[in-house]
Amino acid sequence: MSMGKAALQRLAGKTIFITGASSGIGKATALEYANAADGQVSLILAARRLDKLQEVKNQLQTQFPSLKCHVGELDVSKSGSIGPFLESLPEDFKDIDILVNNAGKALGNDKVGTIKQQDVTETFDTNVLGMIAITQAVLPIFKKKNSGDILFNLVQLLEGMHTQLLKFNLVQLKTEFSIVRNYGDKNKADEVYKGRKPLYADDIAELIVFATSRKSNTVVAELLVFPTDQASASHVYKRPE
Numbered sequence: 001m002s003m004g005k006a007a008l009q010r011l012a013g014k015t016i017f018i019t020g021a022s023s024g025i026g027k028a029t030a031l032e033y034a035n036a037a038d039g040q041v042s043l044i045l046a047a048r049r050l051d052k053l054q055e056v057k058n059q060l061q062t063q064f065p066s067l068k069c070h071v072g073e074l075d076v077s078k079s080g081s082i083g084p085f086l087e088s089l090p091e092d093f094k095d096i097d098i099l100v101n102n103a104g105k106a107l108g109n110d111k112v113g114t115i116k117q118q119d120v121t122e123t124f125d126t127n128v129l130g131m132i133a134i135t136q137a138v139l140p141i142f143k144k145k146n147s148g149d150i151l152f153n154l155v156q157l158l159e160g161m162h163t164q165l166l167k168f169n170l171v172q173l174k175t176e177f178s179i180v181r182n183y184g185d186k187n188k189a190d191e192v193y194k195g196r197k198p199l200y201a202d203d204i205a206e207l208i209v210f211a212t213s214r215k216s217n218t219v220v221a222e223l224l225v226f227p228t229d230q231a232s233a234s235h236v237y238k239r240p241e
Contacts, residue, residue, distance in 0.1 A: 007213035010039040017096045019134060020103030021045035022052035025208075028201035029100055030056060039064030044093055046074035046085065047103070069090070076103045076130030082137045095121045095145075099138045100213050101131050101152035103167065108228055149212045199227045 016033055019239045020026040026047065032039055043060070045053050053071035060067055070093045074085050086094075120213070133154055142148030203224065211220040230236045 007036045008038055009039070010213045010215070011209075012040040014097040015044065015093055015095055015140065016043040016098040016100065017044040018102055019074065020048050021056060021071075022047035022049045022188065025201045025204050026100070026102040027056050028205035029102065029208050030060060032202065032205040034060050034064050036209050036213065039067040042068040042093055043070070044089065044096070045069065045071045046076075048073060048075045070199055074103075076134055077125035078130060079133035082133050086137055096138055096148070097152070098149040100208060101134060101150065103134075103241075105129060110154065111203050120234040122235070151208055153213065153238055156197075197229050199225065 011033065014037075017025050018030055021030055024043070030045055032044055033043065045056060047053050050071065052075040053073075057069045057071050060069055070090060072085060072088070074081060076082065084111075091216055105123055106127075109121075133149060135152065138148075138150075143151075207225065211223070212219060229238075
């Protein structure tokens with residue numbers, strides 16, 4: 001759990017929008033918000049796989065029957081779909097308080113000079129253009145009420161409003177993301193973590209919920225997260241077999 005009673009009181013009644021919520025960090029973050037607020041939050045869960053989102057919703061509402069949850073299909077790389085998605089939200093989900101820009105992808109492990117252009121395009125469209133588009137679409141809601149929390153992977157400066165911006169630098173993190181990066185080859189993805197103890201989705205989810213359940217005078221601007229076995233991006237301890 002992220003903060004006990006203090007987190008519950010600060011999160012209660014808030015509406016939280018999580019992209020890429022069908023698995024990995026997104027799913028874990030939805031579960032962590034529900035736990036931290038004892039179900040007293042409204043969750044908007046978006047991803048490309050609607051069937052997986054429905055499974056997450058069922059899991060949440062089984063554990064927290066009073067929790068309000070709206071799921072919807074959304075591919076953030078298709079920026080033209082973001083506006084209609086927000087406009088179609090039920091009225092009691094429109095006043096978003098927290099945006100978790102989690103949707104993202106990475107394809108392949110090729111070095112510069114040998115990277116497939118299609119991989120570059122797909123990654124950029126999702127991780128950069130999609131993130132910017134969805135942030136711009138939600139930001140007017142925050143400006144109108146002069147409050148809101150945004151979590152994403154780029155540092156930006158917003159002046160004149162109380163908005164938290166959090167950048168996560170992630171390494172050695174074992175989620176479904178790793179399988180996607182290796183084009184669906186689970187064995188190849190698992191090999192990366194052989195002999196190592198990586199971070200998992202729920203480790204990051206705890207930090208996300210922690211950062212957005214601070215007092216209103218506190219901004220968590222950046223978190224650099226490593227597993228115990230890792231000292232830097234290039235220094236990772238591997239246990240002998």
